[in-house]
Amino acid sequence: MASPFSxxxxxxxxxxxxxxxxEATPYELWxxxxxxxxxxxxIQRSQLYTEPDRLTDAGLLDRDREEGGLRRKRYKLADAGxxxxxxxxxxxxxxxxxxxxxSLLKLFMGAEPGVLAGAQRDAHRAKLAAYEExxxxxxxxxxxxxxxxxxxxxxxERAWVRFWAGLTDxx
Amino acid sequence: MASPFSxxxxxxxxxxxxxxxxEATPYELWxxxxxxxxxxxxIQRSQLYTEPDRLTDAGLLDRDREEGGLRRKRYKLADAGxxxxxxxxxxxxxxxxxxxxxSLLKLFMGAEPGVLAGAQRDAHRAKLAAYEExxxxxxxxxxxxxxxxxxxxxxxERAWVRFWAGLTDxx
DNA sequence: CCTATCATGTAATCCGTTACATGATTAT
DNA sequence: ATAATCATGTAACGGATTACATGATAGG
Numbered sequence: 001m002a003s004p005f006s007x008x009x010x011x012x013x014x015x016x017x018x019x020x021x022x023e024a025t026p027y028e029l030w031x032x033x034x035x036x037x038x039x040x041x042x043i044q045r046s047q048l049y050t051e052p053d054r055l056t057d058a059g060l061l062d063r064d065r066e067e068g069g070l071r072r073k074r075y076k077l078a079d080a081g082x083x084x085x086x087x088x089x090x091x092x093x094x095x096x097x098x099x100x101x102x103s104l105l106k107l108f109m110g111a112e113p114g115v116l117a118g119a120q121r122d123a124h125r126a127k128l129a130a131y132e133e134x135x136x137x138x139x140x141x142x143x144x145x146x147x148x149x150x151x152x153x154x155x156x157e158r159a160w161v162r163f164w165a166g167l168t169d170x171x
Numbered sequence: 172m173a174s175p176f177s178x179x180x181x182x183x184x185x186x187x188x189x190x191x192x193x194e195a196t197p198y199e200l201w202x203x204x205x206x207x208x209x210x211x212x213x214i215q216r217s218q219l220y221t222e223p224d225r226l227t228d229a230g231l232l233d234r235d236r237e238e239g240g241l242r243r244k245r246y247k248l249a250d251a252g253x254x255x256x257x258x259x260x261x262x263x264x265x266x267x268x269x270x271x272x273x274s275l276l277k278l279f280m281g282a283e284p285g286v287l288a289g290a291q292r293d294a295h296r297a298k299l300a301a302y303e304e305x306x307x308x309x310x311x312x313x314x315x316x317x318x319x320x321x322x323x324x325x326x327x328e329r330a331w332v333r334f335w336a337g338l339t340d341x342x
Numbered sequence: 343c344c345t346a347t348c349a350t351g352t353a354a355t356c357c358g359t360t361a362c363a364t365g366a367t368t369a370t
Numbered sequence: 371a372t373a374a375t376c377a378t379g380t381a382a383c384g385g386a387t388t389a390c391a392t393g394a395t396a397g398g
Contacts, residue, residue, distance in 0.1 A: 119265070
């Protein structure tokens with residue numbers, strides 16, 4: 001009667017960030033998410049309060065509660081958590097991502113390009129600029145994973161800018 | 172005490188496909204999704220049995236049940252549904268999409284590029300080829316929305332192929 | 343017939359979102 | 371003091387996924 005417990009991407013975000021940070025409170029995890037992976041895979045704040053407890057119950061994390069003050073819970077990787085993270089990372093994923101872009105969905109469903117394109121183009125330009133600025137700071141940083149993610153983000157933002165810009169006036 | 176009813180992207184997929192098809196059963200909707208928008212925004216089959224009923228209860232669809240045979244339910248747009256669809260389509264979306272790519276997440280969290288890149292590159296190449304073949308067939312087709320979505324898909328698949336290919340051997 | 347497959351639904355469950363409520367710190 | 375904000379949680383809810391069960395139709 002194994003409890004139906006599953007590891008989701010959110011689980012691995014928590015595990016991965018804890019591997020890097022050593023240990024963290026939910027609030028610290030939240031800041032870590034927002035300043036890094038959140039650009040590519042955002043997570044709700046409240047989930048960073050519940051997910052670590054789920055993982056702790058499953059034996060993947062160790063939990064410590066502070067005595068004074070806010071009586072914060074601090075989490076860190078347990079051996080089982082490290083193993084789960086490693087196994088996940090070393091297993092190629094078969095599936096492909098979907099665009100899941102609301103504006104593209106509207107376009108597909110008959111929206112006028114002119115209604116959407118300008119705002120999307122500008123928003124993607126802003127995002128692209130932010131990524132490029134980040135890239136200037138991060139160049140050469142180790143480990144490379146974050147850098148690669150940023151590269152991917154930049155490539156896709158460029159693709160989006162080109163796409164929406166082409167719909168603003170063009171044919 | 173309005174019942175907490177919300178329109179999700181899935182709702183608009185159903186509304187949009189019904190606008191185009193005139194009317195459809197859940198199974199027909201499922202086929203329509205799989206042969207079109209499903210590439211960019213997939214939907215679970217079972218949801219195409221429940222969502223139209225939700226929309227019907229909300230007054231956005233009309234439901235008909237066949238007498239003989241499978242006693243299928245057939246749905247078509249009600250006036251309120253057409254209005255909701257129109258309002259959605261003519262309202263620009265503020266937000267940006269996220270990549271939400273599991274392989275990129277693994278990379279970010281420290282996976283070895285070599286473990287992931289080959290399979291991802293090949294899978295994206297295959298998807299790209301499928302899109303390009305589709306594009307040959309669809310060229311010049313009206314309305315343009317589907318064509319534009321295909322263009323966007325091709326651009327992004329190219330970006331992904333380039334990205335993963337660059338990680339297979341390169342530096 | 344009777345097998346394969348096409349097709350229709352329901353049930354259980356759970357992750358993720360939204361909203362609510364409160365406690366501790368810091369600066370003025 | 372006290373206002374602002376930093377921080378920690380819980381509760382409720384619902385959409386989405388997964389698994390289960392069954393009925394009709396077509397072809398051999």
